[in-house]
Amino acid sequence: GINAEYGITYYDKILDLFRFASSKVTTNFDLWRSYAALHLDVAGKEDVSKGIGYLIKAYHSASLYIEKSLEEFLKCVECSGVLHGYVMKESKDSATYAQHLQSLKSILMILVTKGNKLIATLDEGSESRDACVEYISEANKHLEEVEEAQLYV
Helix, strand or coil: CCCCCCCHHHHHHHHHHHHHHHHCCCCHHHHHHHHHHHHHCCCCCCHHHHHHHHHHHHHHHHHHHHHCHHHHCCCCCCHHHHHHHHHHHHHCCCCCCHHHHHHHHHHHHHHHHHHHHHHCCCCCCEEEEEHHHHHHHHHHHHHHHHHHHCCCC
């Protein structure tokens, strides 16, 4: 996080910089992931709903090439895991909860579908293939949780 004693005075300037950068560059995973962190990880400045929105943008910017790139797939795995944690903890009364659940469901479905395509290109028995299989299994569990949560919205 940003050190409250020294860095917090720059928080608004940092946000302005991100707003400017993200208006120019819309498909940079690291940019959106960092923007999300400013809303999720900075003590006293939390805006979980905005942070989740930026994580969703981060995911979609990396998901374009999941089935072709192990690196992009791993970014999406990490991002969807963080998203799952925040969305499932979001207040059921939040105005954005149902929308975030639906986005997360879509994200997990893309991850599983494209991840399976990636697995087909990886060597049988390789470490990376085994890891991908494990990640997809985890995504399927998250998907079940999301679908169950949607029953009560």
